[in-house]
Amino acid sequence: MALSLISAAFVLTATAVPAVATPQATLKAKFRPEKLGASTAVSIAFHLHSDPGEAVPTISNFALRLPRGIGFGASELGLATCSESSLLSSGVRGCPQESLMGTGSALVQVPFSTQIVRERARVFIFMARPVAEQTTTLFYFDGRRPVIAPLVLQSQIVTPEGSFNSILNTPVQAIPSAPDGPEGRMVALRSTIGPSTLRYFRQVNHRRVAYRPEGLSLPNRCPRGGFRFAASFRFRDGSQTHAYTSIPCPRQRKPER
């Protein structure tokens, strides 16, 4: 009886939700260099595509599943931390250089009444203090007023119980645009963690010497099927979409005879 009531309620709920045009998502990932056991820069890019004439719905959560063995623990990225308040008050200059871990860009749509305005924002990724005992990073969107105000998104690395993959989970809050204007909607993001241009400084014989920090470490062995990434997008209207990609295992060099 109870089961049939729950089933009936589920059917009613399911039929009550209007059909939503969920956008398609594409995901790309790249390691540079692709060498097992070495440190590397990881580039991630996603793009949301909607039908012509339709605006992409507003993202409420973005979760990126990382391949097994990938994390910041063995890297030199983010040797200092930065806070959301520092970023919002002083921008990138408000953070220590050693807290910067990566850079990128994002494409944001703002659907004003007569047209959709597209704005590209620079993205900076910083190490932050852990939240709820989880490694936390900050994505700072350096938007240009009046279209998009600067925005900080907090991303946490979580590993579900029994899983061998970490998830970079990012709740996405409202993207503020012009005063009293509509919310911005993120449609694309391209970012690189541990890029070759990143420089930290260390003291050597009383001199400040620039060096490139070691990026994320690739495991010594390639997982079966390559390094698989998966992205999950949840939208404010309740819909969700997923995208997958994988980086094939690097070819092993045959010993020269």
Added chain:
Amino acid sequence: MLANAGDSYRRPVAIWLVTLFTALAVTYIKAEEPSANTGAPARASSQNFEESLNMRITKKHGNRLKAKGRATGTVDTKGSLKLHLITGSKARATFFGQNPNGTLSGTIAARYRVSGAISRYTGKITSLTGTGRYAHAKSLGISFTGTVNRRSHKVTGTLTGRWHA
């Protein structure tokens, strides 16, 4: 009639056998109990285990780190710690310590988080074995907290709990 005679013969034997097995079982269970319950000194006794690790990363390959240094406390050893970062927040560590009395090795399952230069690890020992004086080593619940300084490559940690020595 015959059945009744057989039953009357079998019943005392059955009762005797049940009594014998019960006595044997009780003796076996008593022997397996920790020495604290019997009051008799035993070869393997439950003791506090407190150990401080002071090491330095000597090798790094991919998501595996190796540290060497000293462990002091309940057992003073020279040793090594191998850290395998399985995911962005899970790690497994194996340690090996050696002194003139024997060796001690074990596995730690841990979670970690990165906060600037410091990675903090918390977990527990999942297996503990040894040789020589520590041949009967067994973890009775030993927790681990540790840090890895990603800038200076210094590794510190504490192991606290109880063990069978």
